[in-house]
Amino acid sequence: MASGGGSTRGNLTEEQHNKIQNNFTFLIREIKHDPMCVADSLFEKDAFNEDDKEKIEKAEKDSRKAAAKKILDIIFGCGHTGYDKFIAALYDNQYYNAVFKLEPGYKGHRDNEPGITTYDELLAGLQELKSGLDEFRKGNIDLLGKRSIDSHRLRTMKGEALENLNYVKDKKYVETRALYEGLKILKNHQILGIVGAAGDGKTVLSMMIAKQFIEERPEYKPLLINDLDDLKEVSFEDDKYLYIIDDMYGKYNKLQARIDKWPAHFGTLRVNKERGKLVIIYVMRDYIYLSSKYQFDKYDLFVEHVEKTNKIFLHKGEFSLNTKEKGQFLDFYEISSNKIISKITDCFGFPSIASLCSKLTTDKLPAIFDSSHEFLILELETFWNENKYIYARLALVFCLHTVSEKDLKQNCPARVKSLISTVTKEICPEFKLNGAKRNLNELSDTFLKHYMNIFSLRDFVGVPFLHHLSVECMEMALQYCSFELLMSVVRTNHQVDRCIKIHDDYFDELSMRFLKELHDKHADIVSHPAFIDYKFLLHFLGRNDIANLLHTKFINLGDIREVQESGNFLHYITLHGDMRCLEAALFYFHDQLPQLVEEKTDMG
Known part of the structure; x- marks a missing residue:
């Protein structure tokens, strides 16, 4: 049994223990919304010690529910004074439902002057009256005219929503045609779906629309719905609400838990919408929406009639960013190069524009642009952890560079069969080619290009994917990455930003790739910077049967006096390597040295 801090330890009294035990599930449901605030209060009151807090913080990494349960487990070992401090901590953090569930007549300590009644005490008094009123009046109407008092979680949700909406308003983001169209749809139909690719700005747009809506219709209270359990906190007896449901079915795959549970709420949402009590903004990624549309079509809440639409698509169609809006987007981040603006015609969404900007400007990009690479790394990491089937689909395209519909058939070419064998071994044992075309189509607006029945990775996805794959499967990354990525990103020492450094352990794999080329x-390939890294060069020259492969006079030597030059391997080492590299090359080619030295470069 865990013990608390302070001078009094031991078990609770039997009565105290039973009160918590009999309300265990209820208390977890209450405390889980912000368990660390309760833990901090108990620490300040000397009921918990450092070890207790560490256990709760560790539990919170699993879930807030686990942290709440850990608090109750520890309380059982804090003695009878620990119980009193627990009640006081709940009261301090405004968990009034929990306080009065355990101690109906509780009166919290106050520091105000005598005779002054605080708002918290008024609420406490109303709660105390409630049990008496229930005896003769089941309506549960409190003295303020509300049929129910907001729970601690609901108050937190209202505060978080307003804080987020005000933040978005203060940032003064670019107002697009999608903003005005979305606001129009929401006013007319009380429901709006925002569908787009990763990084299209769906969440920010939903906040911008919500903020303008409640400024015109202040009777609606905005709520951010991030968890299905949040719906249990809401009563429509007193207030009207604007739900903002971000990533309704999850970000990275159709989360089965959400698919199973959301439909149970659709009927209630529709009824409250039709009663004028509820308006809804829901956000979904394009590939999630495409694979879930069949389910939405079953429910009246989402059904569209011929004369109206209740969704906008950001990644394609009339509300994708036009050239003017892309220019405004760059101006917002204080990037005003005409060269960049002229190049973004075919770009959509944040990652695509950010990637292109990083290639076209030598100035330091704003932090939000510089983070495009990290943004996509995070996307891929979550695919790896949550849905390797999708990751495997992307790996298929990454490794083949281009994928035709012929490659996706069961009688696919041998190179595809060989790759599928590698993918099932290294990434996803359940991976199959069945349904690949449909899955790739669903991903084509976000991560892939689909043109003339050919799939390929979007330009801004290649480097992050190589980075992520190299962490998980370095051999696979080196074997299958494109020649362009091999030359521009793979290094044996850090020479360029975001390069992939190959350590000694993988010199064999890198050598094998070079030999293949x-x-x-x-x-x-011999002009790769690895060949002027003395350590790698020694390793490579130690392999058998490479002399004939290296003896070619068509190696690109780079620009010499502003003229493109080419020559043999020894020329390259002489021009670009250090003295150690030159000595190693001369020693290796000592039998052929007279012949090599006589060979001239193209320019003599």
Whole structure:
């Protein structure tokens, strides 16, 4: 049994223990909304010690519910004074429902002058009266005219929603055609779906629309619905609400738990919407929406009639960013290069524009642009953890570079079969080619390009994917990455930003890839910076049967006096390597040295 801090430890009295035990589930449901606030209060009151707090923080990493349960477990070992401090901590953090469930006649300590009644005490008094009123009046109407007092969680939800909406308003984001159209749909139909690719700005747009809506219709209280349990906190007896449901079915895959549970609420949502008590903004990623549309079509809440629509699509169609809006987008981040603006015609969404900007400007990009790479790394990491089936689909395209519909058939080419065998071994054992075309179509607006029945990764996805795959499966990353990525990103030492550093342990795999390129007559591979890294060069020259592969006079030597030059491997080492590299190359080629030295470069 865990023990608390302070001078009094031991078990609760039997009565105190039973009060908590009999209300255990109820208390967890109450405290889970902000368990660390309760833990901090108990620590300040010397009921918990440092070890107790550490246990609760560790539990919170699993879930807030686990943290709430851990608090109750520890309280059982805090003695009878620990119980009193627990009640006081609940009261301090405005968990009044929990306080009066355990101690109906509780009167909290106050520091105000005598005779002054605080609002909290008024609420406490009303709660105390409630049990008497219930005896003769089941309506549960309190003295303020409300049929129910907001729970601690509901007050927190209202506060968080207003804080987020005010933050978005203060940022003064670019107002697009999608904003005005979305506001119009919400006013007319009381429901709005915002569908787009990752990074399209769906969440910010939903906040902008919500803020303008409640400014015109202040009787609606905004709520951010992030958890299905949040719906249990809401009563429509007193207030009208605007629900903002971000990523309704999850971000990275159709979360089965959400699919199973959300439909149970659709009927209630529809009734309250039709009664004028509720308006709804829901946000979904394009590939999640496409794979879930069949389910939405079953419910009246989402059904569209011929004469109206209740959704906007940000990644394609009339409300994707036009050239003017993209220019405003760049101006917002104080990037006003005409060169960049002229290049973003085919871009959509944050990651695409950010990636292009990073290539076209030498100035330091704003932090939000610089984080595009990290944004996509996080996306891929979550795919890896939550849905490797989707990750495997992307890996298929990454490794093949381009995927045709022929490649997706059961009698696919041998190279595809070989890759599928690798994918099932290294990434997803359940991976199958069945349904691949449909899955890739669903991803094509976010991560992939689909043109003339050919799938390929979008330009801004390749580097982050190589980075992530190299962490999880370095051998696979080196074997299958494109020649362009191999030359521009893979390094044996850090020479460029966001390069992938290959350590000694993987020199064999990198050497094998280089040999493959030489066998395929890609002589320019020898101009890779790894060959002027003395440590790797020694490793590579120690392999058998490479002399003939290296003896070519068509290696790109770079610009010499502003003229493109080419020559043999020894020329390259002489021009670009240090003395140690030159000595290693001369020693390796000592038998062929006279012949190599006589060979001239293209420019003599």
